Amino acid sequence: MSQIPVQDVTPKSKKGQTENFDLYAKREHIYVKNYTGIFKKFRQISSFIMLLMFFGFSWLTWDGRQAVLFDLPNRQFHVFGMTFWPQDFMLLSWLLIILAFALFFFTVFAGRLWCGYACPQFVWTWIYIWIENHTEGDRNARMKLDKQKGWSSEKIRKKGLKHLLWIVFSIASAVAFVGYFTPIRELIPSFFAAELGPWEFWWIGFIAVATYGNAGWLREQVCIYMCPYARFQSVMFDQDTLIISYDEQRGENRGKRKKGSDYKAQGLGDCIDCNACVHVCPVGIDIRDGLQYECVACGACVDACDDMMERVGYPKGLVLYTTEHQLDGNKTHIMRPRLIGYFAVLCAMFIAFAYTLYSRIPLEVDILRDRGQLFSELPNGNIENVYTLKLANKEQVDHDYSISVSGIDGMEYKGADVVTIKSGELLDLPVRITVAPRYLSKANNTILFKVEALDNQSISIEEENRFIGPAPKR
Template sequence: MQTAVSGSVVDQQKIDIKNIPVHVEVHTPSANKAPEYAPRNRIYVRAVKGLHQAVRRYMGFVFMGLFMLLPWLQYEGHQAILLDITEQKFNIFALTLWPQDFTILAWIFIIAAYALFFITAFYGRVWCGYLCPQTVWTFIFIWFEEKIQGTRNQRMKLDAEPWSGVKFFKKAATHFCWLAFSLLTSLIFVGYFTPVADLFMQFFTLEASFWAVTSVLFFTLCTYGNAGWMREIMCTHICPYARFQSAMFDKDTFTVTYDEKRGENRGPRSRKDKDYKEKGLGDCIDCNLCVHVCPTGIDIRNGLQYECINCGACIDACDDTMSKMGYPPGLISYTTEHSLNGKPTRVLRPKLLGYLLVLLAVCTAFAWTLYSRVPLEMNIIRDRGALFRTNNDGLVENTYTLSISNKSQHTVVFDLSVSADASFNWIGPHQVSLNGGETGSVPISLALDPYSTKERSLEITFTVQQQDNAEVQLQQATKFFLGNR
């Protein structure tokens, strides 16, 4: 009886086991069965005119002009901007930076980072749309396409046609222009790191060094591949900025946005149709021009997307359509989420003010670093063979080597001196003349009467001062040893 009851209890506590299939379905990339796995389609960007594109083009012209002009400028007989890596010095007009001035370069990069954060928090990803080299070069390459192959529809038709002499000529001319422009800009870029005039002459006369030629060809292929072939892939898949930009966005950030309440429902209609709202239609006529002009190929009407670079092309295209239809502009505009929801936009908010305060603090630190910078460096090297010795006159001598670097661009004469609580005999030169960027070693011996002090060592300070400018001076302390007393 007990056995039967026990068995019944065990049956009631038994957990049912369910067999789970272990078959795994593998989804193979197939454009026919799974469109989401389809390979990248070529984006044919349509030309558009408008305020934002005019601003983008003018900014591109200005900064591209500066990029090409700056390395050719001369300052006091030398290239104004020359980042000479082999000599380990950066000449920027009157300023010369050495490896010891790494702090200044660090401040520059920090300022650029926080300026980018501030602009992004305020006006979205406008850096990408207006000044990013990838975007600037891409639009230049698209301009070559338009001038050689025609409009968007003509380019699509040309690609769909079978190969012919005309098609080959247009394609070859396009790629030739791409490569020529890439080579030109690569030479200019490498010219920031080596004398640009010599680089151009030696490159085309086949006399340039191996590393110069390699650098030019490398950047030429990179520019040609990025702006000619990869284009939006750089923005959507490779550039990390697209991935973390949303961390700087909030509901008061101005971004390119489609007004869904005003635009939906979409639908075509004639210009004379004034009763479209009674039919349940919004202002969007579903012309798809906003998609055709987008360099990354997105539909801004689907909402904010990380691929959007805030170039404003869709705004200009939509405003032009609204003008032709007789509708008010602004269906697509730079606006905020709060503004779309009928709430006031807070421009001065904690996040933006935080970025601004940090940016101002970093700029102040950078300015102070430049102001307090002394174009001079000194290292004191003691005689490691003997800390001290007694000469024939019974004086205790210490020998030092002053390694002095002239970090300016001019020849400078420096005065050398020492200060201490005792009177030393100076053995060695009191002056040294150094060319711009030169480092010199000056051996100095100091002698002291051992009975003039009871100390075993003394604190002394060497001073190096520019002869014609007392404000340029550097002091460094060291020890003078007298030995066991």
């Protein structure tokens, strides 16, 4: 039996002994430098929109009710005039699939746009970095402060204020999140009066601690080690995907040079090796080392490099959004089959989902026939079946509903003809149907229940069921 050849590639020291390497490296704190640029403005706009939605949607009202409220005790999910029930779980699954395809589409088109501009982890991380920058100073000031031995009054004041603001924002974020599950206008007074229930108290505490830890302390560790997207994103990349990259042909060789000198004659490229791209990177990588899975495509390195190129009088674009094809001097194909396919599927699913929501009837009708006995024979010889109608009003207003049955001649319906169901109420309605034997041509007969709102005929459902009788005599 042949064996696969094995070669020992374990590193050896100069003395021929095996060197030991630690598999775990202690995290080095990343001091992110403040910067300006076009991509930072884009990120600030997207972050502002996300924060406005997160903190603002719970305060909106719709028909006298909180516009977005996930009422778990009553198993009702109110979203801008629509009420969803556990029976609508398929809609949620459908929505998640659409969002997944949207993520695939944007990743194929321009890499990790979600991570750099919309991911909550990074939106909150940038806020905490902003607080850090305004309480402790810019990058150099923070590094100098951390290197101080002991705790001076200035260090205690700056560190204390930073962590106080972090904690306040963490608690505010937690209260805003729980406000989507407990009405926010009831939650806020209860919070300040220290009258929270055990459920609200637990989740506000848990989310506040998680936010403080993830955005304040872990930061890029969440993206690198905890988020699965960083691991499989490269599978969706191709040579026409827009990525942030360093133009090596233009930038190398790197090196310091005097302003106005003929650096080309010295064999130098446009990169002055200032490390500005490294100092502004929130995950602490050097984009000049090539595309790395840690990169979240926030564009900070692009802004920092463009600013430095402008200062030294070189053309911008040494670090830029580009494609592998463009870097190799080839033509970039934006409209390609893979991207078109994702877009077509995404549009089809979105249209179908929107149509389903538009045509959705806010009424649930479930009819259960009595399983205890197939049928009963009344003293007058008529055949009777017993049913339980489960009716759920899934709208945010009360309705009066009419109930009718058809399908067999001579049927007699015994039950409420009109019922009032409040918003979000589930009603169990027992009904009886009797039929004279002469109208039953077979033992198993199809009947049709119709439930219709009296004030809105578009809210109408017809549901089939079976009427069981004795087998007809031959």
